[in-house]
Amino acid sequence: MSYITVDGISKTFKVAKRNSGLRAALKSFFNKEYTYIDAVKNVSFTIEKGEIVGYIGPNGAGKSTTIKMLCGILLPTAGNIKVNNMNPFTDRKKYVSNIGVVFGQRSQLAWDIPAEDTFDLLRDIYNIEENEYQKTKEELINLLDLKDVIKKPVRSLSLGQRMRCEIVASLLHNPKILFLDEPTIGLDAKSKKIVRDFILKINKEKKVTIMLTTHDMTDIDKLAKRIILIGKGQILYDGSLSDLKQKYGSYKKITLITKDTIKDIKVKGLISKKKIDGGYSFIIDSNVLTISKFINNLSTKYSIIDIDVDNENIDDVVLKLYQDYEI
């Protein structure tokens, strides 16, 4: 039995259909039409204790909806979720004392007062014992470098400081599972690094199971050994990041600076061709078409000013996955 078992969950939203214009607005006032949108369709996966899983996909793919169902906020339209033998929705109160949730785009800190006051309130919400609370708080504050920050009103903090305070707030009750919904959104490089190092550390030392959604592929690269890719509400890939890289790792990006116009080339192993400023950008599969052969081929026909060969980074890999699955 896995720690987290998600079995064929779906979530359908009922959305009012409305066209623009006053007439349409009036019409919909009297006779509202609804459309049904499947935000998540028949999603299944399991997560073991102590794993870090990156949950990725484009905007509107269903990431947040899945996380909300896992947190017990939303009731799935169909399917089952079992976490540590509990049903998140029906066992809500018992279940949520074991999870921590960070919504990157939404604050849980009271705006006009210092973060420390919110922490104190959380101590009472979660019924944390005073000694344990002080100990956990100290530890988190040191790890996230927040010593002076927590005494200032939240409204005067920088985004990076606030996000780190959010993380402290979500971990004061020592949860076994942590859900991070875009934890590094809008942060500068330094804050990102602190947050990432911290996530790795609590995973390693406290064996916290972590599921994070992000659009930042460096997050995934640094944190998650396993990724689940979701698009249009369905799971498209579930596996290790290294497998994914290997599969697409033979792909090379070749940037060519030339004044000539390169016509369509038909050669096996060429994945894509794109016109860029001052030249072209190609992606080739080096297992099928070697770089030297490709360049040779071009240099006989065109005059090349400069050339640059690069490995594809994870961003491009994911973009390509999106393309492959047409999402």
Next chain:
Amino acid sequence: MVKLFIESLKLSIKNEIEYKASFIMNSISQFFVFFTYYFTIVALFNKFNNIKGFNVYEILLCFSIIQFGFAFNETFFRGIDRFEDLVIDGSLDRFLVRPRGILFQTMCQKMHLIKIFRLLQAIIILVIALIKLNISWSITKVIVLLLMLISSTLIFFGIFVLTASYCFITVQGLEVKNLFTDGGKHMAQYPISIYKKGIVFVFTFIIPYAFINYYPLLFFIGRTNNILYMLSPLMVFVFLIPCLLSFKIGLKHYTGAGS
């Protein structure tokens, strides 16, 4: 639970006095604005000696009990009154991932402490009315007075919860709500017997205002000795059942607010 409520109260106080000047100005205006309500009643009684057999202090008693209940809700349960805000900005998601009841968290999250001056006023008027009325005090009189105050608080709580449930269906707060809270409040400030039959029916059997300040009032000012009149404020608990139930059902249909 009590500890958490007190802790939230402290936080609310901190939050409100963060902006000092605005806090002082608001307090003063809150305290004086609502006295105008009472002035109108007194002015009215300068023209007429009684309304359907009720004298000015009986009316003020009735009035202050309803004001007390309403002001108590506005002060401490303000969050429930503004529940649609939580649904719109997604704060409800946050509450759902905490191991506490949703209504309780909603209460704790937002208190409108400035309204405490309104509560204070209701108490002042209540005390004045009680002194002037020459009540022959007994233990049952004390009980009925307490029951009236508690049930008045609970009935507005019920109405707040009921309208909060409606936010799960449409995110916009319901204007109809005001018909029952503000409108109902204004009507219930006077003994229900002064109104026409249809209105009496609505405020007896649909929203049981009559049970909390009319029937017990008759007992309190000695017009009847019927024990049922004394216990009638307990009807508010019957009213609370569908209110709380609808909230629970609404929560099941909650669909969140974007990412």
